[in-house]
Amino acid sequence: MNIILVQAIKEWQEFQRDRLSLALAFLLPLFSLLLFGYGIRLESKNIPIIIKDLDNTSISREFVQRLYATNIFIPAVTADSTSPQDAIGRGLAKAALVIPKNFAAQIFRGKTSPVQVMIDGTDIANTQIVYNTIQAANLYFLGMLQKQSKPDVTLQMVVPHLRLWFNPGRQETFFIVPGAFGVILWMFPALLAAVAASREKEQKTIIRVYAADPNPVGFLLGKTLVYFTVAKCMAIIVMVAGALLFGLRLAGDPTPLLVATPLYVLTAVLFGIFLGTYASSQTVAVQATSTIGFFPCLLLSGFVYPISNIPFPLSLFSVVVPARYFVELTRDAFVRGAGWPAVWPIPLILLGFCCVLLAGSWFGMRRMQVKD
Amino acid sequence: MNAIFETIMASRLLALILKETREILRNKYLLFLLLVPPTIQLLILGGALDPQVHSLSLATVDHAQTKQSRDLVAGLMGSGVFLRNTYLSNEQILSRQLEKGQLNVGLVIPPDFTNDLNRGKSANVQVLMDGADAYTAGIAGNYVLRTIHEFQPDTAAQKRSGANQLQTEASQSRPHQLTLIAPRIDILYNPGQISSWFFVPGILGACLTLTGTLVASATVLRERESGTMEQLLMTPASAWEILVAKIIPLLMFLMGDVCLAIVAAQIVFGLPFRGNLALFLIASALYAFVGIGLGMMLGSICRSQRQAQLASFFINIPLILLSGTVVPLDTMPVILQTLSLADPLRYYTLIARGVILKGETLVMLWQQLLLLALSAVLVIAVSVNRFCKQLV
Numbered sequence: 163m164n165i166i167l168v169q170a171i172k173e174w175q176e177f178q179r180d181r182l183s184l185a186l187a188f189l190l191p192l193f194s195l196l197l198f199g200y201g202i203r204l205e206s207k208n209i210p211i212i213i214k215d216l217d218n219t220s221i222s223r224e225f226v227q228r229l230y231a232t233n234i235f236i237p238a239v240t241a242d243s244t245s246p247q248d249a250i251g252r253g254l255a256k257a258a259l260v261i262p263k264n265f266a267a268q269i270f271r272g273k274t275s276p277v278q279v280m281i282d283g284t285d286i287a288n289t290q291i292v293y294n295t296i297q298a299a300n301l302y303f304l305g306m307l308q309k310q311s312k313p314d315v316t317l318q319m320v321v322p323h324l325r326l327w328f329n330p331g332r333q334e335t336f337f338i339v340p341g342a343f344g345v346i347l348w349m350f351p352a353l354l355a356a357v358a359a360s361r362e363k364e365q366k367t368i369i370r371v372y373a374a375d376p377n378p379v380g381f382l383l384g385k386t387l388v389y390f391t392v393a394k395c396m397a398i399i400v401m402v403a404g405a406l407l408f409g410l411r412l413a414g415d416p417t418p419l420l421v422a423t424p425l426y427v428l429t430a431v432l433f434g435i436f437l438g439t440y441a442s443s444q445t446v447a448v449q450a451t452s453t454i455g456f457f458p459c460l461l462l463s464g465f466v467y468p469i470s471n472i473p474f475p476l477s478l479f480s481v482v483v484p485a486r487y488f489v490e491l492t493r494d495a496f497v498r499g500a501g502w503p504a505v506w507p508i509p510l511i512l513l514g515f516c517c518v519l520l521a522g523s524w525f526g527m528r529r530m531q532v533k534d
Numbered sequence: 535m536n537a538i539f540e541t542i543m544a545s546r547l548l549a550l551i552l553k554e555t556r557e558i559l560r561n562k563y564l565l566f567l568l569l570v571p572p573t574i575q576l577l578i579l580g581g582a583l584d585p586q587v588h589s590l591s592l593a594t595v596d597h598a599q600t601k602q603s604r605d606l607v608a609g610l611m612g613s614g615v616f617l618r619n620t621y622l623s624n625e626q627i628l629s630r631q632l633e634k635g636q637l638n639v640g641l642v643i644p645p646d647f648t649n650d651l652n653r654g655k656s657a658n659v660q661v662l663m664d665g666a667d668a669y670t671a672g673i674a675g676n677y678v679l680r681t682i683h684e685f686q687p688d689t690a691a692q693k694r695s696g697a698n699q700l701q702t703e704a705s706q707s708r709p710h711q712l713t714l715i716a717p718r719i720d721i722l723y724n725p726g727q728i729s730s731w732f733f734v735p736g737i738l739g740a741c742l743t744l745t746g747t748l749v750a751s752a753t754v755l756r757e758r759e760s761g762t763m764e765q766l767l768m769t770p771a772s773a774w775e776i777l778v779a780k781i782i783p784l785l786m787f788l789m790g791d792v793c794l795a796i797v798a799a800q801i802v803f804g805l806p807f808r809g810n811l812a813l814f815l816i817a818s819a820l821y822a823f824v825g826i827g828l829g830m831m832l833g834s835i836c837r838s839q840r841q842a843q844l845a846s847f848f849i850n851i852p853l854i855l856l857s858g859t860v861v862p863l864d865t866m867p868v869i870l871q872t873l874s875l876a877d878p879l880r881y882y883t884l885i886a887r888g889v890i891l892k893g894e895t896l897v898m899l900w901q902q903l904l905l906l907a908l909s910a911v912l913v914i915a916v917s918v919n920r921f922c923k924q925l926v
Contacts, residue, residue, distance in 0.1 A: 283724035287585035326665035471584035504634035
């Protein structure tokens, strides 16, 4: 116990001597939170569209009005001479719609009149939205037409009553910010710990550690303790900032969050220590942490795009991304509020990760230990 | 005379370049990290990322238990956004599952659903959605509403009125009217909507940034930390030669990364390459310069590798986020969109997507290429300037 404390004090002194690192350790998470919280919005509005109305009758104009009334599209700024295909190719418009001549005449004759739509398929997310919006606007428009001609017919046989739970205003910040907690509290503690664990190797002082103490646990836990404390402060700062800036409130029982957050940052710190003990230099340690830690945690944790979208063999990778579990828990704590019944396995899973990582780093240290 | 002078210059530079290359090659871990993880990362993320809404789970509480109600559920399942549907016995179970986040959409069909339809009245159904994922809820909601709107049950009311010729016409005209306008939707460039085609070019750029900055700052700082920088300066080589010799091998490795990644993506995802390879390689080289320049700049600002690596996140996170690589750009607040104009990765992503997917040519992309080149020159100039100042 004494060894752990001594090691921790030494590590803390080394850490706080480097003022820039200290500042970054607390500024970076806040900075990332702001960027994620304000920057990530998935719901597209103002998709530029080119509409060529060759018919130019009251009905076709009404149809165009209906499309713009969805609040999804805005007219693309192009010269009249550019062909729709060319404008999409240049990225000036995401979609183009051509209303043929005789559009209205065909409708009055009761025949189907085709409308040509082109969508830029490179922008995967928008394609689905454009596709749906045009279909839905079309249905609505036809409904209106029918209502005008036969007002007494019940148009819609089944009336859906849609209710959104937990986030009725569909505020995207409520989805993004709890997820951002998971990403930030993974990346930065792991990074700090990886640098710290590999520093002794970089400066060749690790030999002294190997020689001095028959048991590497003190060395490991001492470092872990310092960065665990730092990471907990980080967690408090980030969550308070999230509550103040984005209006997040705890929904329901706060105990799952209180139990899981320390466990999660501990996992992150141990992950960094684990990589640090195996890496040959600081550069390698950081490079490894950022490749193994940064992208998977950002993209395979369900932070931006749902995990259920990941196809089968690759979905196995997301199972070993601890951020995935914690993001689920923060979303529950801040948005759904179902509490323990929904999230009870998550702290256990995190605890499992901790044990595996601790055992791994202990093994890595022992390999190098001087034998008596 | 001039020619001889040039060969001497070249050979000294060459010697330095060889030295730097050997130094990278000797560090097996670094070499491994330089080549393998970016490629693997690209493949995993390219395959895993999918912004479209599908594979949702639906649960139904069907109090009506009739053919019509089952038709409605079948219609919803046929819309393509739902992966599975479970029938639950009551609303309590439904709401509990929804609270736990096990469900995306819950549907409650009331007992008098079919009766209402048979009487020719509108029938009500309740749709409950998990709004926690605001974006998915929005799209899924639209799908559900549209499918229910299109739903045309064959009801007893219709059958009864079958004898009446006039009414039959009226009821038949309904489905007919709904097809009066038929949008023929063409999806260009990526008709199969393969999401990896969208993500691979951008993630390639992001990998270049991460790897370039980290490794470049490390090579500069290692020399300083171990105090060998002075030894290099004692040699007849000038400061710019030392720098060029540091940049060239890194550039070669990063370009190797790019080629490896593109070939791998073609094999694994069938990524088409529709444009000019040379144009793409030039853009990649320019962008690699940006990455290396940023790393060198960090190396000249920071005193230790730890500082540099922490500070690199200060640059990399906004660089990647504001580039439109992973999250869409056009949905950001105006301030951030304006800021993104200063992001070189944004231009690289545009060029890479344009060349690879759309087969765009220099004529269409010269503005982006010019801006990319400008930022490369700017970043390199600033870092060289800082570097030289510190040396003298």
